[in-house]
Amino acid sequence: MASALATKSRPCCLLCKQLGLFSYSSIRSSSLSSKKSTVTVTDDFRASKPRGQIKGIDLLRNPALNKGMAFTLEERQHMGIHGLLPSAVLSQDIQAMRVMINFHHDLDRYSELMNLCERNEKLFYRVIADNLDELLPIVYTPTVGLACQKYGLVFKRPRGLFITIHDKGHIYDVLCNWTDQHVKAIVVTDGERILGLGDLGASGMGIPVGKLQLYTAIAGIPPEHCLPIMLDVGTNNEEISNNPLYIGLRQKRVTGKEYDEFMDEFMDAVVQRFGWNCLIQFEDFSSNNAYRLLEKYRQKYCTFNDDIQGTAAVVLAGLFGALRITGKKLHENTYLFVGAGQAACGIADLITTAMVKEGTSTEEARSKIWMYDVHGLIVEGRPQRDIKGPKASYVKKGKPIKDLAAVIGHVKPSVMMGASGVARLFHEGVLRKMAQINERPIIFALSNPTSRAECTASQGNNAYIFPAIALAVVACSARHVEEDMFFLAAQHLGALVSQEDLDSGRVYPPISTIQEVTVKIATKLAEWLYETKRAWNYPEPLDKEAFIRMQLYDTSYDYFGPNTWKWPEDATKPRNVPQLDDEAWIPS
Numbered sequence: 386m387a388s389a390l391a392t393k394s395r396p397c398c399l400l401c402k403q404l405g406l407f408s409y410s411s412i413r414s415s416s417l418s419s420k421k422s423t424v425t426v427t428d429d430f431r432a433s434k435p436r437g438q439i440k441g442i443d444l445l446r447n448p449a450l451n452k453g454m455a456f457t458l459e460e461r462q463h464m465g466i467h468g469l470l471p472s473a474v475l476s477q478d479i480q481a482m483r484v485m486i487n488f489h490h491d492l493d494r495y496s497e498l499m500n501l502c503e504r505n506e507k508l509f510y511r512v513i514a515d516n517l518d519e520l521l522p523i524v525y526t527p528t529v530g531l532a533c534q535k536y537g538l539v540f541k542r543p544r545g546l547f548i549t550i551h552d553k554g555h556i557y558d559v560l561c562n563w564t565d566q567h568v569k570a571i572v573v574t575d576g577e578r579i580l581g582l583g584d585l586g587a588s589g590m591g592i593p594v595g596k597l598q599l600y601t602a603i604a605g606i607p608p609e610h611c612l613p614i615m616l617d618v619g620t621n622n623e624e625i626s627n628n629p630l631y632i633g634l635r636q637k638r639v640t641g642k643e644y645d646e647f648m649d650e651f652m653d654a655v656v657q658r659f660g661w662n663c664l665i666q667f668e669d670f671s672s673n674n675a676y677r678l679l680e681k682y683r684q685k686y687c688t689f690n691d692d693i694q695g696t697a698a699v700v701l702a703g704l705f706g707a708l709r710i711t712g713k714k715l716h717e718n719t720y721l722f723v724g725a726g727q728a729a730c731g732i733a734d735l736i737t738t739a740m741v742k743e744g745t746s747t748e749e750a751r752s753k754i755w756m757y758d759v760h761g762l763i764v765e766g767r768p769q770r771d772i773k774g775p776k777a778s779y780v781k782k783g784k785p786i787k788d789l790a791a792v793i794g795h796v797k798p799s800v801m802m803g804a805s806g807v808a809r810l811f812h813e814g815v816l817r818k819m820a821q822i823n824e825r826p827i828i829f830a831l832s833n834p835t836s837r838a839e840c841t842a843s844q845g846n847n848a849y850i851f852p853a854i855a856l857a858v859v860a861c862s863a864r865h866v867e868e869d870m871f872f873l874a875a876q877h878l879g880a881l882v883s884q885e886d887l888d889s890g891r892v893y894p895p896i897s898t899i900q901e902v903t904v905k906i907a908t909k910l911a912e913w914l915y916e917t918k919r920a921w922n923y924p925e926p927l928d929k930e931a932f933i934r935m936q937l938y939d940t941s942y943d944y945f946g947p948n949t950w951k952w953p954e955d956a957t958k959p960r961n962v963p964q965l966d967d968e969a970w971i972p973s
């Protein structure tokens with residue numbers, strides 16, 4: 386193996402050659418193609434053995450422990466990996482630089498980053514943390530959308546668990562195959578509404594994986610506490626299920642009673658396996674399942690739905706910022722939602738709550754919110770009367786209008802939100818109409834990925850919220866994720882927008898500060914959880930921010946060499962002990 390690594394690796398480009406750097410991908414492919422390798426690495430690389438016992442090549446193949454060429458000579462000898470690496474010893478700083486140099490020469494950035502995560506987890510998170518502006522859009526939206534569409538190609542080695550409808554009755558057993566018992570947070574999807582891309586079945590696994598990578602990269606929740614789960618109940622998307630590379634069940638989606646029983650069993654099995662305080666984040670379920678499952682489980686389990694609640698909080702925070710520019714209160718605005726699904730209704734409900742906190746009645750608050758869906762403006766008399774579910778709270782009297790620019794002329798919104806998953810709905814005519822009736826129109830184009838956004842703009846994304854919610858819940862051991870937490874998070878995120886941000890037209894803090902922002906929001910949430918007796922991690926820490934910071938994942942490498950601390954010279958020498966010839970010490 387050593388010679389395979391040393392002889393087959395080669396510079397990936399001229400720049401790397403000049404810098405004397407070697408391509409990771411060539412190293413990887415050469416090591417994978419080595420037929421001699423007899424090393425078996427269990428998928429559960431973390432819990433298979435206690436840390437001290439993982440030695441030799443297993444250590445290099447263990448992403449949670451591997452330091453690559455950063456192992457010192459002493460560590461290499463001590464851990465039995467001497468000779469398995471080229472002789473140079475590189476610092477993590479140099480390794481991080483090398484990743485970025487390779488990265489800029491690699492077309493498939495997503496794959497390159499995922500490969501790094503499998504090779505050396507600490508370096509992966511270090512590189513993400515150092516390059517948030519550039520890399521968040523790769524591991525997360527919009528690129529993760531493309532990765533999901535091509536998951537058959539991207540998929541190399543399982544990250545997380547795939548539980549299928551055929552595992553019904555045995556879900557607990559499947560959860561036990563994940564041998565790390567210290568899971569504190571799960572992101573789960575059934576792949577039915579992946580971003581604005583629709584039903585991607587098991588290929589939607591890229592979303593839980595990406596969201597949990599943000600748990601670590603943004604909120605500092607250690608990766609060993611995170612578990613991505615795909616609940617594969619089939620797919621109705623024939624285009625992907627007919628693709629020979631498709632990784633999931635090739636059958637129509639199971640619905641109704643069987644689906645519900647499967648979900649109930651899953652929730653119970655998680656508690657049985659990982660405890661009542663394991664956080665379960667629902668992600669990218671279809672609208673009809675998302676709302677009813679949230680209502681069903683929110684008081685029974687430690688759970689929330691990011692598309693409904695996380696999105697609501699991030700948009701409310703953005704509105705707080707925008708209203709500091711226009712100088713109006715929430716209830717002094719008229720809102721038009723373009724798209725009336727889970728994201729839109731979640732936002733509308735939280736804005737209603739916020740208006741009520743300003744002193745408006747619920748009825749009056751709702752009267753200021755209009756919705757527009759695939760059939761047009763949501764009004765009582767329209768030909769399509771199927772106005773069911775949460776959008777029913779926002780039905781208005783009036784004439785049905787289909788054309789969006791005409792709707793704007795009729796409703797006269799000061800705020801317009803796009804959550805439709807339909808690209809370029811906010812075309813020039815629509816935006817001009819908004820500008821005609823408002824001096825400073827407020828427009829959020831929320832749909833993902835960018836190819837589905839209603840218009841091009843820098844996007845408000847729930848990534849400003851869900852990592853902070855998760856950090857607070859996990860750190861404090863909260864039993865439930867309360868609705869108040871989303872309002873609080875929105876308020877605090879809004880307050881963290883500086884005048885300088887507003888002056889430069891931003892209603893969120895810059896992405897480069899998202900880790901600090903997350904710690905600050907989580908601290909506020911932790912204070913609230915302890916104040917309201919909803920935190921179960923005792924004793925109560927006095928300084929909540931220090932308590933939160935203490936738990937953050939550290940990307941610096943561990944030391945693997947022999948223990949080198951020394952005891953004081955005389956520590957083991959007898960002191961004030963009688964001499965042997967003094968018989969006084971012998972018990973009578």
Ligand SMILES: NC(=O)C1=CN([C@@H]2O[C@H](COP(=O)(O)OP(=O)(O)OC[C@H]3O[C@@H](n4cnc5c(N)ncnc54)[C@H](OP(=O)(O)O)[C@@H]3O)[C@@H](O)[C@H]2O)C=CC1
Binds near residue numbers: 671672832833
């Ligand atoms: N930025 C962020 O943080 C987030 C962004 N999103 C994005 O928001 C989008 C919507 O998500 P979600 O609410 O969960 O999806 P849903 O499927 O629940 O809702 C989509 C809504 O859009 C409506 N719609 C579809 N086509 C049109 C059209 N041509 N004109 C007007 N309305 C239309 C649908 O109408 P009907 O009800 O009649 O079917 C439905 O009300 C997705 O792209 C998602 O990625 C979601 C969460 C967070």
Ligand SMILES: CC(=O)C(=O)O
Binds near residue numbers: 579846
């Ligand atoms: C961001 C997100 O959660 C979504 O688009 O679904």
Ligand SMILES: [Mg+2]
Binds near residue numbers: 580
């Ligand atoms: Mg989502």
